[in-house]
Amino acid sequence: MTILSNAHTHTTYCDGKNSAEEMVEAAIARGFQCLGFSCHGYTPFDESYCLTPGATGRYIREIRALQEKYRGTIDIVLGTEWDYYGQIDREDYDYIIGSVHYIQSPLTGKFYTVDSTPEELDECLEVGFHGNVMAMLTTYYNAVADMAVNGRPDILGHFDLIRKLNSDGRFFDEESPAYLHIAVTALEKAVKSGVVIEVNTGGVYRGYRSTPYPADTLLRTIRRLGGRVIVSSDAHDTESLGFQFDETEERLRRIGFTEVQVMTKDGLRAQKL
Template structure:
């Protein structure tokens, strides 16, 4: 498929409570930046919660979800001559609630679902003080739990893309240097399933700088045959497609020859 195809599959908007701009704003920004495809993938509601919207600054309410899907499908049709709009969602992965989430997603014609682990031991991976006072052994166990959850998310077959698979380093850059063999095990499991990991450029906005995942993980992903895609994780229309060309160049340098996206949950391969 056309190597010049330009896309971004990880984008948010104001429904989640911590992003700026409407879905239309992101589509318009994508057209302005010359994208061929834009995926809308706002944070999933907390479907297992009894409350409609327990965390208004993190995710939309359950009652807003059908409207979210309907708006994307309407805009997909409206903009079809200018840009391809794909229906996505970034889903939290809680193993104990996976079937509840699955039952919601099966009602709608998603092009793809991004599975992201945002909590380990019931604490946000981005919680800045979660590492304080932990021994090296406890830090290693935390990292291993994180990757075991990512591995479970791959095995669940709920997702086409796994989100930011080393984002736990976001506000704790030392996370990357915690020694463990678990990442290789996780990458092998991902490779065995028909899913991709994303190069997510939002890491540059956190303390760690750079992208998710780090180059050494991408090198191992290539070795294990893991598929790759791109997402800016934009929470502002100005970040749409952020570093797309740089990511493309770096992936080629590492040795990748193609990357992928999903349309109606079917993998589409694009030459780099």
């Protein structure tokens, strides 16, 4: 493994399974040089998975303390994963991952999680969009593009997360021209914004998909457009840190990438593949 950092890391402060220090120790054991923490920022209408206002301060203080405790052993960087509909004070963090986890129905105003259960996504489609799958996909990808362009995060998280529950094509055909037009239009805007696009192995680790986000078709588009990528494992437990990094490096080489971005204590920098 040549990528020795992970920028997308969760803990028990949000929906992770391990404490921040347990994640640090696991990263050290795997030979990582840098670990970026990115607990989910506060989302007002859904506190089930994210930092609450009270926990946010504790999270920031602990990560800053761990930076000092492990200085000289591993570089630790404080970030957050900011949802499109969430609230953060970006000045509190060294970097921001911008992600879209929800679709808001234009008919009812209700928010639906795109990566929770097939039943919820089915309700989103049938109730929130009256069965119009292309309208649902357009709403999702418009939010992703807007996050990249106007949210200005350092990293754009799991670009096509809406594919998570669609491995059997239950909701839409991922190779259809109509779907790809919507996704690629958003991707073109994201690349033009200059944001680094995450190649995320978390869906593979958790058994939902066989390949990372974004799909290979979209990765080839990023390559063609000259976009920048970063590999992450979207780690929610110690075992997932660095999951399939070697395989993902090889996948990116085959597609034509010659470098990736990696997290360092001084920010993102390019590393040759």
